[in-house]
Amino acid sequence: MSTTTSPPKKRLSNLDIVALCDGFPNSATHPSLYSERTSKLGYLVHGSHRLGYLLPSVCDALRNAAVSGPYWEINGKLFSIKGETEAERTANLKYTVDKWREIGLFKVLKGWRNELYPAYIPGRKGGEKVFDVERAACALFGLISYGVHLTAYVEDEQGLRIWVPRRSKTKSTYGGMLDNTVAGGISSGMGVMETVVKESMEEASIPEEVARQAKPVGCVSYFYVRSEKAGGEAGLFQPEVEYIYDLKLDASVIPQPLDGEVEEFYLWDVEKVKEELALGNFKPNCGVVLIDFFIRHGIITPDDEPNYIEICSRLHRRLEFPTR
């Protein structure tokens, strides 16, 4: 009789963890790979602005007016939603996305959120909105999405410990994986700190007066190519910007699950968090946020981490599309 054991998991380096999240070729360091990859893609555009990459399957759907409606202006590989105003474009885009959902064309739309995300072109005060679109459809259009990620930690005579939640096993995306203390997308019209306050209560029962003490400490940005664990088709594009907050808590403040998305919170020391990171047990973009935390707190150092420079850059990727 033989006993079967699963093979030991490959341990991930810090750069591996970043690369899991930042998976699209970079035009600066890998120009040939980048050209080859993008030559097969279409573009969602608005005027002269490119807003996102489109997979061939999405381009095919858009070319078929019976499937996607009459609201698309198509010029070779460039696809633009018709409409003179933001409201018109939002309505026209909704028509397409609703039809796709109705006929079950893309699996990713089964994760319908009933939540609108914005798309921008460069504007005077840092970005002008072009339209809003259902959150679950963003990855079909390769649109940049925005979120907040907060790391709550305790630092006292016992050293630095981080509050780490485990996602509910029944969650359709990354079920059972480890997460950042608080994380959530920024819906259209919401402010950044406003989202921090809302998500802190919903996900961790952290009251507003405590959440408002969170300190903004930068953002991370990366070009994520979605895996099956993200829900829906693999290979969809999710360039993303996450605003990062640190929240130092007294040991007396204990995050608690509230909305059912989190199963349990752990208060782990740095070694334990590093171990779980190396085993790939964190949701990919949460791993990236913790690497950033470790760098900013002097836990990962340039004399010890051989890929320090590449990691710092890739945590802050310059995305090729306009941002808010």
Place this chain on the structure above:
Amino acid sequence: MSTTTSPPKKRLSNLDIVALCDGFPNSATHPSLYSERTSKLGYLVHGSHRLGYLLPSVCDALRNAAVSGPYWEINGKLFSIKGETEAERTANLKYTVDKWREIGLFKVLKGWRNELYPAYIPGRKGGEKVFDVERAACALFGLISYGVHLTAYVEDEQGLRIWVPRRSKTKSTYGGMLDNTVAGGISSGMGVMETVVKESMEEASIPEEVARQAKPVGCVSYFYVRSEKAGGEAGLFQPEVEYIYDLKLDASVIPQPLDGEVEEFYLWDVEKVKEELALGNFKPNCGVVLIDFFIRHGIITPDDEPNYIEICSRLHRRLEFPTR
């Protein structure tokens, strides 16, 4: 009788400050501009690796063996220094640079440092050294240079204040401008923290036991196109990585000039530092380091700074050449 007054200086936004330092077109966001700019340049290469851009004036000099010596392998726009070993390549490159200095070919070599900087290709432990070259010649070859920048600050009941030195007026580069508390290049063979300790004493009389408390908090990277103030020809390329350190000091520790590079240290509050930044009074890369400090310390926030995302990315540019 008329009185003449100088026109008021244009106030710089935070993004302007970053753009002063990160001036080379980005292939991700400005592909046409990038192609156009680089199409006019040569490349310093090693095997299949590009190490830096060469201005046409440098390419011309390298093509002339009477001026640059017999040690160059030239293939169209690709220039490679001959030599089987690191030591051979270092010696061959020295021959060229010494000749250029001797005949006074490039003004930038008047700032001769007698200090070697390394160039790398990707290697197993984060970079394999190809050769060393005189620091003052790096910008002629477009090589990435490395440094440390440390911000010492006091944070107490009077709020946060930053130690800001003014560079000696007689310094050939950026004389009289404002600087970071401690800053210096990393010579070949030096460690990062080792450089912090050395420069802290040389520039600010900060003793080793205090300097070692400095916390590594990331790096900034940018592609600087040199102005006259940098010394030598304008338009030379200086892609750069600066390792960033924060050092929180008691109000009792007072940095003092030691080696004559600094005229005076000021302990300024955030408003005063912001004001001097907006007036363009900081050396460009020191401005960038302070913007990064303000972001990490929650002083510049995403809800207030319209260009927050672009700034975060450009502070951490992914350089197209291999790094250490």
